[in-house]
Amino acid sequence: GENVGLHLPTLSVQEGDNSIINCAYSNSASDYFIWYKQESGKGPQFIIDxxxxxxxxxxxRVTVLLNKTVKHLSLQIAATQPGDSAVYFCxxxxxxxxxxxxxxGTSLTVIP
Amino acid sequence: DAGITQSPRHKVTETGTPVTLRCHQTENHRYMYWYRQDPGHGLRLIHYSYGVKDTDKGEVSDGYSVSRSKTEDFLLTLESATSSQTSVYFCAITMGSYTEAFFGQGTRLTVV
Known part of the structure; x- marks a missing residue:
């Protein structure tokens, strides 16, 4: 399959700070990308594409950036809230x- | 949950027994998918269907078969369960190509 991976498996941020979650992909021909959020015990939920x-x-509150030159994708969450704590997948x-x-996946923990 | 129901939600079975998981959708979407989720591997595609009686293999299809006799139902069968098939299984649906996937709540399968 395609090689899609994340730079960091875990991320902790203070409530109110901005979060940045990164993702690298290998297939330069891919032309559609999605970020999903998965809370414990639930299926992945669409965030943004x-x-x-x-x-x-x-x-x-979310922004996705795509850099095709280096095959990199990032998800930015503004003013992170406790409800943002979850695992994020690209x-x-x-x-x-x-x-x-x-x-x-990257596990995001928001510290109150 | 985008009208997706997975059943059962939890199952414990013995090695060597057949197991069938069911995914039911009320959205009349054409595409249906079965994924497994394991620590360190994220979500991996097992099989997918692009219409009634039309199915294809994903990246981890060995030991699994699927059937789709109606638009709304997609069945995943483990012909002879093994401990390596202990996992959380997710069903997903999409309306068409290059559109976001909607996921069910998952089925936790334990093979002992």
């Missing part, structure tokens, strides 16, 4: 457009 013709996309969509390849 980005296509390869963009380098930045913003949602509510996913790369393969050339078929239907197969998702997930990284191993």
């Amino acid at each position: 980005i296509r390869s013709n963009m380098d930045k996309r913003q949602g509510q 996913a790369e969509i393969g050339a078929s457009g239907n197969q998702f390849y997930f990284g191993t």
Whole structure:
């Protein structure tokens, strides 16, 4: 499968600070990426996506940045809250457009 | 949970026994997927379906089979369960190519 990985397995931040979660991918032909949030005991939930013709996309308190030159993806969470504590996965969509390849995940802990 | 129901939610079974997990969707989405999630590996695709009776293998399909006789149901069968198949299994659905996947709540399977 595609090689999608995360730089850091765990991340702790103070409540109110900004969080940055990173992801590297190997297939330069991939053109669709998604960030998911997974809380304990639940399935992954869609956060935000980005296509390869963009380098930045913003949602509510979240921003995804895509650097195709170095094949790097990041998720920025503004004003991190305790409810943001979860495992975050990036996913790369393969050339078929239907197969998702997930990284191993980063566990985010928000310290009150 | 985007109208996805997985059953059972928890199961303990003995090595060598057959096991079938069910995924039911009410969204009438064309694509359905089965993933397994293990520590250190993230989510890995087992099999997916792109329509009734149309299925294909993912990256970790050995020891698993699937069937889709109706749009709303996608079954995952372990013909003869092994301890290495102890995992959390997630079903996902997508509307089409290059769209986000919605996940079920997961099934925790333990093979003893």
